[in-house]
Amino acid sequence: MATAEHAxxxxxxxxxxxxAPARGWTSWITTTDHKRIGILYMVTTFAFFLLGGxxxxxxxxxxxxxxxxxxxxxxxxQLFTLHGSTMIFLFxxxxxxxxxxxxxxxxxxxxDMAFPRLNALSYWLLLAGGIVFYSSLFFSAPEAGWTSYAPxxxxxxxxxxxxxxxxxxxxxxxxxxxxxxxxxxxxxxNMRAPGMGWGRLPLFVWGLLTYxxxxxxxxxxxxxxxxxLLTARHFGTHFYDPSNGGSPLLWQHLxxxxxxxxVYIMVLPAFGIISEILPVFARKPIFxxxxxxxxxxxxxxxxxxxxxxxxxxxxxxIVVFIFVMLSSYVxxxxxxxxxLNWLATLWRGTVEFKTPLLFAVAMISLFVIGGISxxxxxxxxxxxxVEDTYFVVAxxxxxxxxxxxxxxxxxxxxxxxxxxxxxxAEGLGKLSCALMWLGINLTFLIQHSLGLDGMPRRVYExxxxxxxxLYNIISTVGSFTLxxxxxxxxVNVARSLRHGVVAGPDPWRGNTLEWFVPSPPPANxxxxxxxxxxxxxxxxxxxxxxxxSPVADQAPAxxxxxxxxx
Amino acid sequence: MNAEGTDTRGPGERTDTRGPGxxxxxxxxxxxxxxxxRMATACALAGAGLLGGCGGGGQSTLHPHSGPAHDIRTxxxxxxxVAGVVFLGAVGLLLLAWMRRRRPGLPLLxxxxxxxxxxxxxxxxxxxxxxxxxxxxxxxxGIRTTEAPAAGSTPLTVEVTGHQWFWEIRYxxxxxxxxxxxxxxxxxxxxxxxxxxxxxxxxxxxELNRKQDMVPGLPNRLxxxxxxxxxxxxxxxxxxxxxxxxxxxxxxxxxxxxxRSWLANMGAARVAPGTPTERRGEAVFQASQCASCHTIRxxxxxxxxxxxxxxxxxxxxxxxxxIPNRPGYLGGWVLDPQHIKPESKMPGFNLSGPDFQALLxxxxxxx
Numbered sequence: 001m002a003t004a005e006h007a008x009x010x011x012x013x014x015x016x017x018x019x020a021p022a023r024g025w026t027s028w029i030t031t032t033d034h035k036r037i038g039i040l041y042m043v044t045t046f047a048f049f050l051l052g053g054x055x056x057x058x059x060x061x062x063x064x065x066x067x068x069x070x071x072x073x074x075x076x077x078q079l080f081t082l083h084g085s086t087m088i089f090l091f092x093x094x095x096x097x098x099x100x101x102x103x104x105x106x107x108x109x110x111x112d113m114a115f116p117r118l119n120a121l122s123y124w125l126l127l128a129g130g131i132v133f134y135s136s137l138f139f140s141a142p143e144a145g146w147t148s149y150a151p152x153x154x155x156x157x158x159x160x161x162x163x164x165x166x167x168x169x170x171x172x173x174x175x176x177x178x179x180x181x182x183x184x185x186x187x188x189x190n191m192r193a194p195g196m197g198w199g200r201l202p203l204f205v206w207g208l209l210t211y212x213x214x215x216x217x218x219x220x221x222x223x224x225x226x227x228x229l230l231t232a233r234h235f236g237t238h239f240y241d242p243s244n245g246g247s248p249l250l251w252q253h254l255x256x257x258x259x260x261x262x263v264y265i266m267v268l269p270a271f272g273i274i275s276e277i278l279p280v281f282a283r284k285p286i287f288x289x290x291x292x293x294x295x296x297x298x299x300x301x302x303x304x305x306x307x308x309x310x311x312x313x314x315x316x317x318i319v320v321f322i323f324v325m326l327s328s329y330v331x332x333x334x335x336x337x338x339x340l341n342w343l344a345t346l347w348r349g350t351v352e353f354k355t356p357l358l359f360a361v362a363m364i365s366l367f368v369i370g371g372i373s374x375x376x377x378x379x380x381x382x383x384x385x386v387e388d389t390y391f392v393v394a395x396x397x398x399x400x401x402x403x404x405x406x407x408x409x410x411x412x413x414x415x416x417x418x419x420x421x422x423x424x425a426e427g428l429g430k431l432s433c434a435l436m437w438l439g440i441n442l443t444f445l446i447q448h449s450l451g452l453d454g455m456p457r458r459v460y461e462x463x464x465x466x467x468x469x470l471y472n473i474i475s476t477v478g479s480f481t482l483x484x485x486x487x488x489x490x491v492n493v494a495r496s497l498r499h500g501v502v503a504g505p506d507p508w509r510g511n512t513l514e515w516f517v518p519s520p521p522p523a524n525x526x527x528x529x530x531x532x533x534x535x536x537x538x539x540x541x542x543x544x545x546x547x548x549s550p551v552a553d554q555a556p557a558x559x560x561x562x563x564x565x566x
Numbered sequence: 567m568n569a570e571g572t573d574t575r576g577p578g579e580r581t582d583t584r585g586p587g588x589x590x591x592x593x594x595x596x597x598x599x600x601x602x603x604r605m606a607t608a609c610a611l612a613g614a615g616l617l618g619g620c621g622g623g624g625q626s627t628l629h630p631h632s633g634p635a636h637d638i639r640t641x642x643x644x645x646x647x648v649a650g651v652v653f654l655g656a657v658g659l660l661l662l663a664w665m666r667r668r669r670p671g672l673p674l675l676x677x678x679x680x681x682x683x684x685x686x687x688x689x690x691x692x693x694x695x696x697x698x699x700x701x702x703x704x705x706x707x708g709i710r711t712t713e714a715p716a717a718g719s720t721p722l723t724v725e726v727t728g729h730q731w732f733w734e735i736r737y738x739x740x741x742x743x744x745x746x747x748x749x750x751x752x753x754x755x756x757x758x759x760x761x762x763x764x765x766x767x768x769x770x771x772x773e774l775n776r777k778q779d780m781v782p783g784l785p786n787r788l789x790x791x792x793x794x795x796x797x798x799x800x801x802x803x804x805x806x807x808x809x810x811x812x813x814x815x816x817x818x819x820x821x822x823x824x825x826r827s828w829l830a831n832m833g834a835a836r837v838a839p840g841t842p843t844e845r846r847g848e849a850v851f852q853a854s855q856c857a858s859c860h861t862i863r864x865x866x867x868x869x870x871x872x873x874x875x876x877x878x879x880x881x882x883x884x885x886x887x888x889i890p891n892r893p894g895y896l897g898g899w900v901l902d903p904q905h906i907k908p909e910s911k912m913p914g915f916n917l918s919g920p921d922f923q924a925l926l927x928x929x930x931x932x933x
Binding site: 072073074077143144145147149151152157158241242243247248249287288291313314315318325326329330332333336337338339340341343344346347348349351361364365368369372373375376379380381382384385386387388389452453454456457458459460461462463465466 | 624625626627628635637638641642645646649652653656657659660662663664683685686689690691693694695698701702705709712730764765766768770772776777778779781782783784786799801802803804805806807808809810811812814908909
């Protein structure tokens with residue numbers, strides 16, 4: 001800010017004595033730069049996403065015929081345990097951390113995260129968790145499901161160490177998430193650009209803020225739960241053993257007190273991504289900024305009160321069920337407000353049909369289905385029939401694949417130019433979006449029917465009754481369509497890294513500050529940090545440039561291409 | 567475990583999975599004196615490949631045969647209708663927003679904010695709130711009718727205990743014990759006490775009522791009622807370990823007369839073996855490991871790890887609705903259960919041909 005009083009249009013900032021940016025692989029493992037850590041996160045978690053996807057495809061192949069022998073029963077149980085744990089703990093949650101890591105300081109006008117070394121530690125803990133978890137494949141993979149219900153997960157029933165590998169996965173990735181969340185929170189609370197009050201925080205940052213608070217509140221609970229499980233397995237404690245004064249329901253309460261907020265941990269940042277993308281491509285301000293931000297906070301708060309709706313079939317007093325049914329219902333209201341605000345943003349906007357927008361709209365259409373089937377499950381008499389069937393599988397995948405994964409893909413298409421300086425190809429992007437949307441509906445819509453017809457989840461065979469086989473085949477075909485859609489994006493990314501059109505700093509005419517810096521941004525992000533005067537600071541900056549008249553009491557008229565240290 | 571791969575082995579095996587009531591036909595290898603181990607395995611494989619034909623109990627939540635299941639289905643259809651309207655509304659608005667967009671390139675004009683705010687408030691808040699209140703009121707229906715019966719308020723009480731991986735069924739007040747096939751009198755309220763012997767299972771007969779978790783240390787009650795005689799399918803709904811898949815159940819709703827005679831028979835000790843072969847079979851059973859896990863009332867066999875076998879031959883399926891109870895399957899199951907149901911607690915037995923035949927004859931005589 002030394003140049004503030006000079007007010008020259010193009011400040012020439014000369015950096016002296018700056019070390020050349022480090023190169024080579026050692027620079028990646030020693031980095032504390034939030035952007036590099038973000039990229040490490042994104043690449044690592046995407047690799048786990050592909051692994052989890054292959055596990056899903058193997059399960060779908062096994063289920064194409066009623067008595068298939070493609071995988072053994074034990075392998076099948078391991079596959080669904082690996083798949084669920086991978087997608088949740090090694091993909092969606094840390095992918096949000098990765099995207100957030102890269103963008104959070106850029107969006108709020110900070111030069112790095114509040115605690116850069118802690119940030120690096122978060123990443124390495126995540127990687128350690130993934131490696132420990134997957135190394136169990138060479139010994140005995142976990143087979144108790146991603147929920148690892150006690151007492152099934154106790155050493156009396158599963159003596160091998162697969163469950164222990166799962167426990168270490170939870171510990172390491174949980175620690176990673178908690179540290180990362182504290183870092184996000186500290187950064188958002190303390191390092192916003194001048195003028196960026198809470199009412200001018202980008203909506204993706206609101207998503208990250210609630211993500212962080214929920215992690216800080218909920219993650220320690222699962223850490224407690226798995227620690228008790230670990231001591232029960234190895235040191236003879238009886239927390240979950242009713243014959244010694246413990247209770248198996250203790251596990252379920254601890255697990256779901258974490259597990260339900262976890263859903264919002266995974267989906268609220270995706271809502272944030274959608275809220276960033278829609279106004280940019282509708283070329284119109286986001287409708288109801290405050291309502292969207294408030295509904296995000298409301299959903300996060302209510303999400304902490306509904307965990308027992310995962311336990312409707314357990315022996316629990318009805319009055320508890322009525323409470324959680326109502327609190328689960330009530331979540332539909334802020335969610336409805338959010339969806340309607342998104343629709344109102346598109347309403348009469350100058351819509352540009354670009355891939356990020358397509359993914360965003362696809363996400364909304366899929367998430368609405370997942371949200372509605374969630375209301376079905378909140379009504380516990382209905383839940384008593386469909387719980388633990390494929391209906392639930394369908395519901396949770398509409399929310400997590402239709403909501404979170406499509407949101408992540410929207411984000412990848414939107415911010416790839418910022419990450420790499422190159423555009424992703426539009427044609428391949430649209431193809432990928434269409435295939436994924438089709439694949440998700442083919443795979444999961446029919447699973448509602450499967451569940452209603454009485455097919456339980458987590459079975460490696462099924463009786464050849466009703467239309468079980470037909471439905472399963474449709475679902476398998478859908479899963480491969482979805483996989484093909486993902487593959488198209490992988491090809492698109494690989495191609496665009498070298499051959500993509502050069503993006504420039506602001507290819508979409510975005511609203512938020514990350515588009516102010518070059519693509520990819522320099523190590524220090526901002527030479528000058530602009531003053532923020534609205535929810536859409538870049539719109540103000542563009543307008544200011546168009547007027548060609550620097551304002552005296554502001555930061556020097558910034559340009560989209562500040563001087564970059566060589 | 568695919569039947570196709572083994573068709574050439576078992577000479578008499580034919581499969582017919584069409585009919586209900588387990589009309590599967592797989593004649594066991596009863597010809598030769600020496601039973602080929604491989605052949606029995608083949609039977610087992612074919613058996614495992616046929617569980618679709620076993621028992622034939624439907625298990626669709628949409629074909630209810632009791633008051634509670636019926637009410638839940640009604641609730642479901644109402645909800646689907648309401649949800650369908652909500653979904654079509656949301657998608658309709660999305661499409662409308664898409665079509666009413668301004669043409670690209672036009673400058674941003676002033677908005678009619680009031681109308682849009684109204685739209686968001688009505689569709690995003692008022693309508694969801696009204697729908698949810700309505701749903702809350704109707705869901706009361708399902709809550710009341712599925713309520714567990716008060717103790718002693720029903721003419722019959724049954725105790726079902728989940729085990730890894732079978733269902734133990736007792737009729738308190740009688741000696742009757744059986745497994746995996748629950749008989750109830752039709753059009754009679756039955757109080758089912760659900761318990762577990764090990765991990766959490768979930769008792770679920772979709773056409774008759776809701777599911778209910780069997781949590782260690784927390785026995786629970788559930789109403790079972792069938793409005794029509796027939797066989798209803800059920801399955802463990804909570805993942806309970808390696809063979810969660812094969813933890814099936816059949817509920818037979820019988821006319822009261824038939825139920826009473828069935829129950830009387832179940833309560834009796836085993837039918838004493840009548841032929842020398844059967845007597846030899848009983849001796850084999852007692853001398854081998856069988857007796858250490860299974861109970862046959864009327865004999866010294868008092869094991870409690872596996873299902874009670876006193877009236878095994880009256881059951882229509884084996885291994886918790888995994889294979890039909892026919893000689894070929896039974897033979898395959900005794901020789902190599904780990905092929906049919908890997909990790910089940912039953913080990914395979916390598917018996918001599920005559921012993922094996924005698925054992926089979928004995929088990930088939932336990933009516």
